[in-house]
Amino acid sequence: MADVKTHTGSCRCGAVAYEVDTDLEGLIECNCSHCYRKGLVLNFVSPEAFRMTADGPQTEYLFNNHKIRHLFCDTCGVQSFARGAGPHGPMVAVNIRTLTDIEPFSWIAQRVDGRSF
Ligand SMILES: [Zn+2]
Structure with missing residues (x-):
């Protein structure tokens, strides 16, 4: 298993x-109607492993069963x-395309068939 490291990330602006404290293992990209459109590459972590360092205004988007606050x-x-x-239990799904301290495309993600769920 890879080492858990503290990574930094942000939106474009x-x-x-x-x-986020993560080993960047178990990354997924999904073909569902939401993830695929946004190109999300996700790393699921516990809320304890995730800390906001800039908390600017965000809009929440809910769909399907409203269990995930995008x-x-x-x-x-x-x-x-x-x-x-x-x-x-509670989790944070980090879009690792927003990490600012790793090389783009240095990661490997498993493709999952969310469209069929
Ligand atoms: Zn922004």
Whole structure:
């Protein structure tokens, strides 16, 4: 298993920024009507592993069963993360395309068939 490190991320304009402690294992990209359109690459972490460092205004988008709160920056429109409830309790789904301290495309994500769920 890779080492857990503290990574930094933000939306395009920087109004929303965060730190996340993660080993960047188990990344997924999904073909559902939401994830696919946004190009999200997700890393699910516990709320304790996620800290806001800039808390600018965001709009919440809910769909389906409304269990996941998709948040996007009011200024630049980028979705850095979502908050929701997973099978093991509360979680944060970090869009790792918004990490600012790793090389683009240095990650490998598993494709999942969310469209069929
Ligand atoms: Zn922004």
